Amino acid sequence: MIILNEKNYIELLLTSDQIDFSKPYQTLSLLARYYCHIRGCNGDKLIEQLQDFMKQHYPRYNPVDWTSCIETCAERALKYPLCQCDGVWITSSELDVINQIKDKVLERLVFTLLCLAKYHNFRNKNNQNWVNNPDSEIYRLACITTNSYEKDIRFHKLKEAGLIDFANKIDNLSIKVLFVNDESEKRLCITDYRKLGYEWRLYKGEDYIRCSGCGILVRKTSVNKKYCKDCVKKNPYYTPVGIKSITCIDCGKHFNAEAASRDCRCDLCKTSHRKELQKLKMRRYRNKTTV
Ligand SMILES: [Zn+2]
Ligand SMILES: [Zn+2]
Structure with a gap:
């Protein structure tokens, strides 16, 4: 993930109570660079800081698994200052x-x-x-x-x-x-x-909104859509208005979709339709390249 302002990103992360560890190496490396360049930590003290952070936030943290990762991040930190680009x-x-x-x-x-x-x-x-x-x-x-x-x-x-x-x-x-x-x-x-x-x-004027939770851009598929897929799971009281029933043009089955949905096929038919298109495309491509 490209983060324009890494300093702001880490400062926000340090105040949040639920840390996203889907990319632990990237998170640790950013943290190491933050402690190094912003807080002036290095050497053993930097390693200690990272260990403390993991102890506090990583579920079932086992120091043995993380020693080499933490040491590498600490070692490299000095060479790479934080990117502080506002746009x-x-x-x-x-x-x-x-x-x-x-x-x-x-x-x-x-x-x-x-x-x-x-x-x-x-x-x-x-x-x-x-x-x-x-x-x-x-x-x-x-x-x-x-x-x-x-x-x-x-x-x-x-x-x-x-x-x-x-x-x-x-x-x-x-x-x-x-x-x-x-x-x-x-x-x-x-x-x-x-x-x-x-x-x-x-x-270009298309209907996109920034998620009220995490700010990521998502297509606006209903009038009151506010959250992305991930954040909507964290807001159980919110459901987008406007569900419509669509009849699949291939198999005739009825299915429900969001009001702004442009689907004309059910999920099953959509998959086989996509495969068919892909096949045709490949055939065209081969004809073009073999002649
Ligand atoms: Zn979100
Ligand atoms: Zn169908």
Whole structure:
């Protein structure tokens, strides 16, 4: 996960009573860097701090399991200062370039690449608009579900359009964004890197809201929707209004869905329909590449 302001993130984490340990290594590494650079802790004292934190918050903490992880985090902390970025500005000329693409998926993809390039520029003044995140992460942040064929084809289309370039070395998969223009007028400030693809959709006027619990962007599927999937579980008294009944166009079964749902198939038919589409797509792709 990319956190723009790591100092704020850790300070919030330290005041919360329920710590998310889904990525314990990332959490510990951030904490180590926080104690090191903000509170001036290092060496054995830093290790002690991390151990104390785990003792207090990690369920069934067993020191033996964590010794090497804690030591590595403490060792590396000094080398990596905390990122304290309050937001990345996208400028008017950059937005114009993306708006000219007229392909919603490519727009989201290149917007994500732009945000990543600017983030890496912030962290490293010599970065020069390069992005070295793995493809899978780029697509996840762009909120695009796809297969590996299409991943490459989309990157290729962006290159053809003159928007990105690839590194010359064969073993280097980095992408350089060619239309960064920090001189142009600041227009859109991105402060959350969890759902960059949705940030673009929101900018384009689509119905997205920020979750009242955790702030993540989610599609607004009902008039009173306030929470994301994860936070809704923590608010048992809240249910979104507006449930409608839909008749599946394939099997004729009736099923309930949220008011804004655009589904026309039940879950079962949706899966087989998707598989069928995938098959057709693969066939088309093979015909194109074998001739
Ligand atoms: Zn949430
Ligand atoms: Zn069905």
